Every structure is written in C-alpha cells, then in structure tokens.
Amino acid sequence: MSQLNPDDFIITRKRKKYRFALFANSSLCYEFDEWDKSWPADVIEVGAGTGQFLVELASRHSDRRYVAIDVKGDRLQKGAREAEARGIKNVLFVRARADQLAELFQANSLSQIWLTFSDPFPKKRSSGRRLTHPGFLDTYRSLLRAGGRLSIKHDNLDFFHWTLEQLVAEGWQIDELSFDLHESQVDEDYKVLTPYEYRWLGEGSKINFVDCRAPQSS
Numbered sequence: 001m002s003q004l005n006p007d008d009f010i011i012t013r014k015r016k017k018y019r020f021a022l023f024a025n026s027s028l029c030y031e032f033d034e035w036d037k038s039w040p041a042d043v044i045e046v047g048a049g050t051g052q053f054l055v056e057l058a059s060r061h062s063d064r065r066y067v068a069i070d071v072k073g074d075r076l077q078k079g080a081r082e083a084e085a086r087g088i089k090n091v092l093f094v095r096a097r098a099d100q101l102a103e104l105f106q107a108n109s110l111s112q113i114w115l116t117f118s119d120p121f122p123k124k125r126s127s128g129r130r131l132t133h134p135g136f137l138d139t140y141r142s143l144l145r146a147g148g149r150l151s152i153k154h155d156n157l158d159f160f161h162w163t164l165e166q167l168v169a170e171g172w173q174i175d176e177l178s179f180d181l182h183e184s185q186v187d188e189d190y191k192v193l194t195p196y197e198y199r200w201l202g203e204g205s206k207i208n209f210v211d212c213r214a215p216q217s218s
C-alpha cells in the first residue's frame with residue numbers, strides 16, 4: 001500500500017482555506033445571510049459547482065441577471081474569479097443550500113432554473129435529497145414566473161428517468177427532451193458545457209436534457 005505524505009494534507013487544507021478566503025473577498029460572492037432577496041435575478045443554477053456554466057451564459061446575455069448557488073464556497077469562487085477576469089457583472093454567487101431557495105428569491109420572479117449534473121443520491125432512502133424530488137419541484141414552481149422554465153442536464157440515466165417520472169407525476173409540461181443533447185437541435189445556449197459535462201463527454205457519455213414548465217395553478 002502506498003504511503004500518504006502528511007505534508008500533502010497540510011498543503012491541501014491550506015489551499016482550501018485560501019479558496020474560502022477568495023470567496024469571502026470577492027465582491028461577486030455572498031453568504032446566505034448577506035444576500036439581498038430583492039436583487040432581481042432572472043436565471044439561477046442550483047448545485048452550480050464552480051458556476052462557470054452561468055458565467056458563460058451571462059457573457060452571452062448581458063441583459064439577464066444570473067445567480068449560481070452551491071453549498072461549497074471554495075468551488076463558487078472559481079466562477080467568480082473567471083467573471084471578474086472577464087469583466088462580467090451580471091452573475092453573482094451565493095453559498096446556500098437548495099432548501100433555502102425560498103428565502104433567497106421572491107415568489108414568481110425567476111425566468112429559468114438550471115439543474116446540471118445534480119448529485120444523484122442513488123440510494124432509495126436518500127431520494128429526498130435529489131434536487132428533482134417533488135419537495136424541491138414545489139419550491140421551483142413557486143419561484144418561477146408564468147412561463148418560466150426548469151432546465152435539467154444529466155449523464156446518469158437512472159437519475160434522469162426518475163426525474164422524468166417526478167416531473168410527469170407533478171404535472172410539469174415537457175417542452176424539450178433529448179437523450180443526446182449535443183446531437184440535438186436545441187438552442188446552442190443549452191450546449192454550453194458545465195465542468196462535469198466536459199468530463200462526462202470526454203469519457204464518451206451522452207448527455208440527457210429536459211426543459212419544462214411548471215403546472216399552472218388552478
């Protein structure tokens with residue numbers, strides 16, 4: 001068995017601390033309790049990782065305001081630094097959990113919610129943690145404005161099929177569905193790669209994609 005070098009741990013922890021400091025020092029990054037709910041967000045990504053997917057979308061649509069949300073500030077700071085370096089000002093980064101979304105945004109305010117390569121939580125007993133669980137779908141429905149869209153990309157077919165079942169059972173209207181996004185005819189924006197997507201495509205996986213609208217309240 002190979003030996004682990006204790007110095008590596010020290011360096012790793014220092015790096016992580018350093019990345020958290022970069023998050024804290026960036027004017028584009030917010031802790032949950034620093035965030036101003038009245039900021040007029042249009043598009044959000046939940047479980048955004050580095051948030052680089054939204055940075056690219058923000059660079060293409062300067063008239064839309066984007067918010068990347070993740071529990072991990074050391075990841076988000078990477079997207080924030082890229083946005084700063086590229087002079088992109090219409091994307092912000094919030095360290096928060098998905099179950100806090102209703103405290104971050106006004107009801108009926110968002111035009112689009114992105115979920116990309118969400119953790120699949122394959123064990124049945126953990127299904128409540130999947131970001132496409134009906135409890136989360138209810139929150140997304142309350143935050144989306146009329147005609148707003150939930151857009152989902154994933155490599156894992158089991159997770160994707162389960163997600164489609166939840167969407168259908170909860171009455172979401174499916175507008176676009178593809179089991180091979182990069183061979184499909186959908187808008188080029190949808191094909192912007194997230195870091196995980198880049199990795200899975202490189203390994204030969206196909207990307208599943210669904211774009212849908214919330215059920216109308218009666």
Ligand SMILES: C[S@@+](CC[C@H](N)C(=O)[O-])C[C@H]1O[C@@H](n2cnc3c(N)ncnc32)[C@H](O)[C@@H]1O
Nearest residue numbers: 047048049070071097098116117119194195196
């Ligand atoms: C597999 S990564 C995908 C990252 C990014 N979307 C991408 O495609 O490159 C999943 C991300 O979701 C975040 N995450 C998982 N559960 C979350 C939750 N309940 N609230 C916020 N973020 C969450 C994790 O911290 C992780 O960064």
